[in-house]
Amino acid sequence: MTEYGRSPGSEPWHPQDPLYGDGGWEGQQAHAGHQPAYGGQPQHHHYPQQSQQPEYGDWDHGQAQQYDQQAYQPEYPQQYDQQQYDQQQYVQQGQQQPYHEGGWDGTGTHAHMPYAADPGDPYGQQATAYGAEQPDFYGTPDAYPPPEPPARRQPEPEKPVEPAGEQRTDWDPEPEQGEHPFFAGDAADDQDGDDGEDDDTPGDRGGRGDRRARGGKGTKGKKRRNGCACLVVVLVFGGGLGGAGYFGYQFYQNRYGAAPDYAGDGIGQTVSIEVPKGAGGAEIGRRLKEAGVVKSVDAFVSALTQKPDVSIQAGAYILKKQMSAKSAVEMMLDPKSQANVLVKPGQRNVQVYQAIDTKLGLASGTTRKIAEKEYESLGLPDWANDDTDIKDPLEGFLHPGTYGAAKGMKPATVLKEMVARADEAYAKIDLEAKAKAFGLKSPLQVITVASLVQAEGKTTDDFRKMAEVVYNRLKPTNTETNQLLQFDSTFNYLKNESNIHISEAEINSNQDPYNTYTQKGLPPGPIGNPGADALAAALNPTKDGWIYFVATDGVNKTEFAKTYAEFQRLRDKFNESTGN
Known part of the structure; x- marks a missing residue:
């Protein structure tokens, strides 16, 4: 017993005690930082405080050392339920207060810290001598479980508010850790109690315990929700597998399967298809598909590749609708369909x-x-x-x-x-430059020369010689024909005829600009549409001095002469061949 110690009785504090006259826990809090009393209400109980300088002899040396290490902490001025105190401190300060190590024994009580019993606390421990066994008040039916050390404490979940007039029998536990609310059911689903009746109190969770007490309706509700969730999962995965299978099949068909195609030679309805110059198989197939002739472009291209030695020419084709690709290719290669x-x-x-x-x-x-x-x-x-x-x-x-x-x-x-x-x-072709090179007035005259070469020449071998004849006769130095072309083709053009037997009287009496027997130089414009060979010859004539020519057989054979005398012999040859 220390000098200022206190036995477990109701003796007053010693007058020389430094805390004599202190108002208890409320007064200590004022000294400790002016914190309010626990629960916001003044405390009327006075609790003993251990002396700062204990005398040796009242307890053994080991107890004195343990007491020195575990000095009284002002955070625990009262003996009350530790779990309630932790909750209050968590709410007020937002976190648990730290505790000094070594301050808790295996039972969750502070070691060697006796307090006077609180008459208003049914669970308060009675002060006993140090080292003595204290009575266990946690064994009562209404008691809370013993408090746990701070390192292992977890904040308690918020308790639901019981509806008025109902006795709560049990508290339905929360979903297990890691369980998704979708499978466990959320608060919104539980508000109505699942009992077939609407609760009057919004957000009432008391029905969760009632459901179990009334026959386990809540379990059935969870099973229904779990069943719906499983169905949704099955549908999602089933849809994904179905979609993957569909696209996989489409990929296989597009890559390895046969292209869509019609069967047969088509129906009676016909359409005209125009194939532009230079169009390939894909372009032709696209036009045929748009017109309803073939079912797919790939089918047409595949059928066309089966005939590598032929090609479809530009032009228009009369085809039937809904033809097989093979029939369409064969019909387009038939001149009758063009x-x-x-x-x-x-x-x-x-x-x-x-x-x-x-x-x-x-x-x-x-x-x-x-x-x-x-x-x-x-x-x-x-x-x-x-x-x-x-x-x-x-x-x-x-x-x-x-x-x-x-x-x-x-x-x-x-x-x-x-x-x-x-x-x-x-x-x-640079027709302007070519025109100047040959002494012509315009590019149009180059085309006119080519049209004359095309009309008078019989073979491609004749074209270059015929072009030289034209240029030589147009020269101002030409004294053989005096710049007269004297081509029957120009006179036939103006007459819209093709006659090689024209009388001199008829020719000489006609003064049309296209009559090269009476008009010098070139006609006003081309007399036909020259081909590529004739145009090339007009741009590259021979330079042999040809100035005359005669179709000696009256059809295909043309012979050339440089002098008028040679021309006379060729004309006689012509008359003999034609019977004139």
């Missing part, structure tokens, strides 16, 4: 116009009238139609080749394509 207009080298425009009318199913003369009316909008170059005496501005610009012309198309569309090809071919 709906084309073929412009031959040297062919005159009037002949081309008539062919277009026939292919488009139009009245004779329709295309010619459109050409005369709309020629300026068909794409002619600037240097075309530079002479007012030109009979047809499009002459020489309907480039030889094959053009699509099927029913339903407009004549202007076909003519534009022909002019566009002529422009493309002529643009490759």
Whole structure:
């Protein structure tokens, strides 16, 4: 017993005690930092405090050392439930107060820190002598479990508010750690108690215990939710597997499977397809698919590759709808299915116009009238139609080749394509420079020379010689013909004929600008549509001095002469072959 010690009785504090007169825990708190009393209410109980200088002899030396190491801490001024105190400190300060190591024994009580019993605390421990056994009040039915050391404490979950008039029998535990609320059920699902009746109190969670007490309805509700969740998972994974399988099948079909295709030779309905120049198999297949002829582009390309030695020419084709790709390829290779207009080298425009009318199913003369009316909008170059005496501005610009012309198309569309090809071919040549090199006035005269070469020459071997004849006769130094071309082809052009037997009286009496027997120089414009060979010859004539020529057999054989005497012998040869 120390000098200022206190036995377990109700004796007053010693007058010489430094804390004599202190107001208990409230007063100590004022000294410790002016913190309010626990729970915000003044405390009326006075508790003993251990002396700072204990006398030796009252307890053994080991106890004195342990007492020195575990000096009284002002954080625990009262004996009350440690769990409630920890909760209050957690709420007020937001975290647990630190504790000094060694201050807790195995039972959760502070070692060797006796306090006076609190009459208002049924769980308070009675002060006993140091080292003595204290009674265990935690064994009562209403007691809380013993407090745990600070390092192992967890804040208690917030207790639900019991509805008025109901006795809570149990508290439904929270979902296990790691369990997703989707499978465990959330508070919103539990508010109604799942008992078939609406609760009056919003957010009432008391029904969770009631459900279990009434026969386990809550368990069935959870099972239903778990079943729905599993169904959703199955549907999600099943949909993913189904989608993966579908796209995998599509990938296999696209890469290794046969392309979609029709069967047979098609139905009775026909359509016209135009194949542009230079179009490949894929482009042709795309046009056929858009018109409903084939089912897929790949099927057509596959069928076309089975015939590597042939190619589909540009032009228009009359085909049936819903044909197999193989049938479509075979039909396009058959000339009977082609709906084309073929412009031959040297062919005159009037002949081309008539062919277009026939292919488009139009009245004779329709295309010619459109050409005369709309020629300026068909794409002619600037240097075309530079002479007012030109009979047809499009002459020489309907480039030889094959053009699509099927029913339903407009004549202007076909003519534009022909002019566009002529422009493309002529643009490759510097016609202005060539015209100056040969003493010609314009690029149009180069095309005119080529049209004469095409009309008078019989073979490609004749073209270069014929071109030299034209240039030699146009020279001012020409004394043989005095710059007169004297070509039957020009007179036949103006007469729209093809006659090799023309009387001198008829020729000499005609003063038309296209009559080269009476008019010097070149005609106003081309007399036909020259081909590539004739144009090349006009740009590269021979230089042998040819100035005369005669078709000695009246058809294909043309012979050339440099003098008038040689010309006379060739003319006699012609008369003999024709019986004149």
